[in-house]
Amino acid sequence: MNDEELITAVRESFSGVHSATPVEQIVGRSRGLRVRRQVPRLISALAVAAGAAAAVAALLPASHQVNSGGPARLAAWTVQRDPGGTIKVTIRELRDAAGLQARLRADGVPANVVFLHHSFTPTTSTSAIPRSCRAPHISDKTNARLQDRIMPFPGPAALGPNSVVLVINPSAIPARIGLFIEAFAASPGTTTGDVFSLQTNLVQASLPCTGS
């Protein structure tokens, strides 16, 4: 079998794969994305009106108090606790990682938060965690199961065009375990960097890593 025959065979083997999703469903789904994107665009408009990047920080504090109600105003990131104790972190801008880390620690989530301002390819290597942190001595399978309990996948809402959502269940975090949370700009096909991605891992909670 030469290259052309092989390529043809591979292509033809997929010829029966068809997407059955109606365009109306895609368009309807996109409307929800547009609504969620209005806020960052408004923020950009405010930034231009203020005429200086420094003014943005003054208008839009990075942190936000945890409370049982909805966010009073949108910021670089918000942390909300629902009545059941679950914490929802929404990141809209990669700004003030230290503030988010402190906010989470105050709410019982030992974490090391890193914001990367460039796109990169996530790896599964333990070297991906900060040097100040140590990986817990647990198997990969246990790690994955524990992350599933601590950070249940929020479904399609996890990734928005301009935000990423992480749900944390603090009561599921064992003693001496912390979270490593790394948000970064992923730029699919563009250089605008306006799509966020997130990777998480477990670390040993410690003063140099999670601050407690």
Place this chain on the structure above:
Amino acid sequence: MGVGTQRLDFTDFYRESRDDCLRAVLVSVGNRDTAQELVDEAFARACSRWRTVSRHPAPMAWVVRTALNANISRWRRRRREVSVPDPGTVADLPAVYGASDSPVDPRIMAALLRLPPRQRQVVAMRLFLDLDTARTAHMLGIAPSSVKSHLARAIAALRDDLTRTRQQESSP
């Protein structure tokens, strides 16, 4: 460009490219249901910013890249060491990629899934989206020489895999 015209353009684009994008993502992620969900989400994002995406030099590649980026986040959040199960270690191959009713030749699908992720991405871009080497390199953020190398290795591996499979099937 009016809203009506934009909608028409996106609808045409979607209808013409959705199958190719689904196939490209399916090759990369290995699971039909996951691929469908990722592609639908990526097309929704494309629709929501169609004015920008429509000016992209390769809108189909934009959709596939967006879908694959979303998939990276999905599996990375769970810190799984591999993005798809190793078909060689799974007894029920159709269950690996949700292909109980899949029209894809299971031998070819299994051979594709045994390729390293980057090689599968290159195969997806080059074979199913018909992107040239330069555009594929740009979309994947790697050098053109790496694209050629990945593709050559992928084709060699697929040939070896399929030849071995056929020999095993034909042996008594």
